[in-house]
Amino acid sequence: MTTPRYTRRRFLGTAAAGAATLSAPAILRRAHAQGGEVNVWTYANFVPDSFREQFEAETGIKVNIRLVDDQGKQFNLLAAETPNPTADIVTVAGHRFLQFIDSDLLAPLDTDRLTHWGNINPTFSESDWATINGNKWGAPILSGMEVLAYNTDVVSAEEARSWDVLFADKYAKQTAYIIQDMMSIIMLKLGYDGNMVAYLDDPAEAARIVEEAKQYLIDRKPLVRKYYDGGAEVQQMFINQDIVVGHAWNGPIATLINDGLPVDMTIPKEGSYGFVYTYNVTNNGPNADNAYTFLDAILASSEIGAMMTRASGFISTYKDAARHLTEIERKSTSFTDEELAGLRFFRAEANEMKYGLVDPAVEAIKAA
Amino acid sequence: MRDGGDASAGAEPPAGGATGWGKLVGFAPYQAFVALVCASPRRQFFLLAAFPAIWVLSQHLGPIVQMLYVSFTDAYPVTSGVEPRLTLENYRRFFDEAFYRVPFYRTLVFATTFTLATLVITYPVAYFLTRIVSRRNRLLMLLLLLIPFWVGEIVRTFAIMILLGNNGAVNLLLKWLGLIERPIPFMYTGFSISVGIIYLTALYMLLPLYSALEKLPRSYGEAAADLGAGPFTRFRRVTLPLTLEGIASGCILVFLISTGFYGTPVLLGGPSTTVFAETIAGFFHVAGDEWPTGAAFATIMFSTVLVLVLVFQRFMTSLRKGDTR
Numbered sequence: 113m114t115t116p117r118y119t120r121r122r123f124l125g126t127a128a129a130g131a132a133t134l135s136a137p138a139i140l141r142r143a144h145a146q147g148g149e150v151n152v153w154t155y156a157n158f159v160p161d162s163f164r165e166q167f168e169a170e171t172g173i174k175v176n177i178r179l180v181d182d183q184g185k186q187f188n189l190l191a192a193e194t195p196n197p198t199a200d201i202v203t204v205a206g207h208r209f210l211q212f213i214d215s216d217l218l219a220p221l222d223t224d225r226l227t228h229w230g231n232i233n234p235t236f237s238e239s240d241w242a243t244i245n246g247n248k249w250g251a252p253i254l255s256g257m258e259v260l261a262y263n264t265d266v267v268s269a270e271e272a273r274s275w276d277v278l279f280a281d282k283y284a285k286q287t288a289y290i291i292q293d294m295m296s297i298i299m300l301k302l303g304y305d306g307n308m309v310a311y312l313d314d315p316a317e318a319a320r321i322v323e324e325a326k327q328y329l330i331d332r333k334p335l336v337r338k339y340y341d342g343g344a345e346v347q348q349m350f351i352n353q354d355i356v357v358g359h360a361w362n363g364p365i366a367t368l369i370n371d372g373l374p375v376d377m378t379i380p381k382e383g384s385y386g387f388v389y390t391y392n393v394t395n396n397g398p399n400a401d402n403a404y405t406f407l408d409a410i411l412a413s414s415e416i417g418a419m420m421t422r423a424s425g426f427i428s429t430y431k432d433a434a435r436h437l438t439e440i441e442r443k444s445t446s447f448t449d450e451e452l453a454g455l456r457f458f459r460a461e462a463n464e465m466k467y468g469l470v471d472p473a474v475e476a477i478k479a480a
Numbered sequence: 481m482r483d484g485g486d487a488s489a490g491a492e493p494p495a496g497g498a499t500g501w502g503k504l505v506g507f508a509p510y511q512a513f514v515a516l517v518c519a520s521p522r523r524q525f526f527l528l529a530a531f532p533a534i535w536v537l538s539q540h541l542g543p544i545v546q547m548l549y550v551s552f553t554d555a556y557p558v559t560s561g562v563e564p565r566l567t568l569e570n571y572r573r574f575f576d577e578a579f580y581r582v583p584f585y586r587t588l589v590f591a592t593t594f595t596l597a598t599l600v601i602t603y604p605v606a607y608f609l610t611r612i613v614s615r616r617n618r619l620l621m622l623l624l625l626l627i628p629f630w631v632g633e634i635v636r637t638f639a640i641m642i643l644l645g646n647n648g649a650v651n652l653l654l655k656w657l658g659l660i661e662r663p664i665p666f667m668y669t670g671f672s673i674s675v676g677i678i679y680l681t682a683l684y685m686l687l688p689l690y691s692a693l694e695k696l697p698r699s700y701g702e703a704a705a706d707l708g709a710g711p712f713t714r715f716r717r718v719t720l721p722l723t724l725e726g727i728a729s730g731c732i733l734v735f736l737i738s739t740g741f742y743g744t745p746v747l748l749g750g751p752s753t754t755v756f757a758e759t760i761a762g763f764f765h766v767a768g769d770e771w772p773t774g775a776a777f778a779t780i781m782f783s784t785v786l787v788l789v790l791v792f793q794r795f796m797t798s799l800r801k802g803d804t805r
Contacts, residue, residue: 182765184765185764185765188557188764188765188771191557192557194557285665333751333752336751337665337668337750337751338668338750338751339751339754341746345747348641352641352645352646352647352648352667353645353646353647353663354645354646354665354667354668471762471770472577472579474762475577475579475580475759475762476577476579478579478583478751478754478758478759479578479579479580479582479583479754480579
């Protein structure tokens with residue numbers, strides 16, 4: 113078993129992070145000391161430590177980070193604090209925008225106040241999901257996808273071309289996945305629209321499809337080792353060799369690859385779903401001006417985007433961020449054209465119907 | 481007992497009243513307040529009881545009452561401008577869908593099993609501590625047993641993961657001894673949950689047992705031995721009945737804690753060990769109006785556990801009474 117070690121690659125990664133830190137004063141030169149604080153709710157490693165230190169030193173604004181690990185939990189916490197939230201910035205996945213907007217939890221983003229808005233790749237900043245009701249609601253920062261991850265010492269790249277390997281007898285009790293995410297993937301694998309947008313006018317068909325996907329996973333339940341919830345869990349299972357193949361988000365797996373573990377990931381031929389994390393300004397947050405200062409600073413350069421990728425494993429949405437990554441980091445955050453051809457983005461239009469059906473199905477699978 | 485006059489007299493400023501305390505006791509409104517609340521023993525009692533009562537009501541009962549209220553609403557957190565309506569729908573879901581009841585029953589079975597297993601494991605330890613270990617070393621031994629509890633539940637759960645993983649200490653030892661060729665998949669099974677929860681709850685069983693056994697005079701056993709009772713009879717007829725109180729306390733504590741564990745089953749459990757706390761948490765994680773259902777399910781578990789504990793306590797009381805007759 114390979115264990116994380118201090119390798120040449122890691123040295124290069126650290127050196128690159130250091131170089132980015134040294135260049136940060138120039139990045140933040142527009143910021144001026146204004147003091148106060150900004151409260152950011154985000155995932156672990158989404159605000160690089162070195163950026164945070166630089167930002168605080170140069171602006172006098174203290175960055176208070178509250179870690180979140182789930183979009184639903186974040187929604188509930190923010191909703192519970194409405195109309196006077198403690199958060200200034202939250203991290204919402206693009207396909208969850210609607211829910212937050214409908215509940216008046218987010219303020220429309222004034223991109224004119226962000227001098228570095230143009231540093232975001234237009235593929236993300238100008239895509240259809242990014243504009244709702246004529247407004248932008250978030251600054252895209254990182255992009256992720258649902259991938260098939262596998263131990264390269266045990267599972268071949270050829271086997272990993274299909275989601276079927278996750279349910280192969282050969283790897284029985286050596287697999288893991290997040291059930292809720294797998295429901296969308298299984299629907300896609302069975303030839304349906306996992307976003308369920310296609311069935312908005314046909315709830316009966318939607319219910320039938322969810323039932324079919326549910327039954328698929330129940331029938332294969334004896335083969336799975338663990339239903340997990342968070343990235344750290346799947347990392348732990350790969351490190352301990354408790355599993356050899358699993359469904360995962362690309363970020364945690366990229367981190368394992370960068371650490372030198374014999375793990376790789378792919379988007380199987382049946383396809384998969386992607387998502388984009390965005391930083392959003394809350395509605396009636398206590399430090400709105402500081403929130404914009406923070407957003408503008410974090411968007412200031414592609415080096416910061418690369419630092420975020422390095423820390424989280426997710427793919428930066430910044431133009432040219434990959435230029436600042438090491439070879440192994442670039443490899444762990446890129447996919448072939450063939451793989452990307454099967455990638456679809458999660459969409460929000462049918463979320464209410466979809467999760468109204470999927471959530472009870474998830475409980476039924478757990479109980480089966 | 482002091483009367484009101486004494487209380488007033490007690491509030492006289494001492495010599496050198498320039499200190500903060502001296503200034504306070506010389507302050508007329510303070511003197512009036514002391515005279516008022518100390519005027520009778522009844523008032524003194526209410527003064528003393530007020531703060532603990534406020535603490536218990538606001539910090540312990542308050543959240544439960546709030547959760548009970550949420551369980552009868554149709555939306556929470558409430559979107560501004562929307563008035564929640566009262567409903568029984570959240571409770572109906574539990575009784576309508578069998579898949580919600582499976583983890584509920586599983587949790588009760590798990591908790592009962594873990595409680596019995598913890599009792600069986602820790603009773604000999606408590607007995608050893610109180611009967612075999614010298615009084616001088618007893619504190620040291622207890623301290624050693626307490627050390628793991630200085631760190632939190634999650635850290636200790638991760639320690640179990642390191643121990644039981646495919647590359648964990650147990651599998652490595654078994655491999656080194658030549659007993660296995662491939663690692664035994666201990667993790668993500670009922671076994672790993674059992675090990676985790678028994679480890680985490682052992683102290684809550686051990687301390688009441690230790691207390692009960694320590695209070696039991698050795699002379700009782702010696703008297704029984706003089707009357708011809710063998711070791712097993714002495715244990716069955718003397719030690720066990722006289723430590724029933726400790727057993728009851730330990731069992732109730734471990735059972736209550738076991739039914740509410742969330743982090744440990746999530747980290748150590750497998751696909752077929754989902755417990756009710758995970759089901760409840762699921763409702764609080766999902767964005768939308770699912771908190772009331774989670775609250776209703778939590779209330780169902782809370783009520784069930786309350787009833788079971790009352791029944792158990794009554795049973796243990798009858799056992800104790802039966803023994804003393």
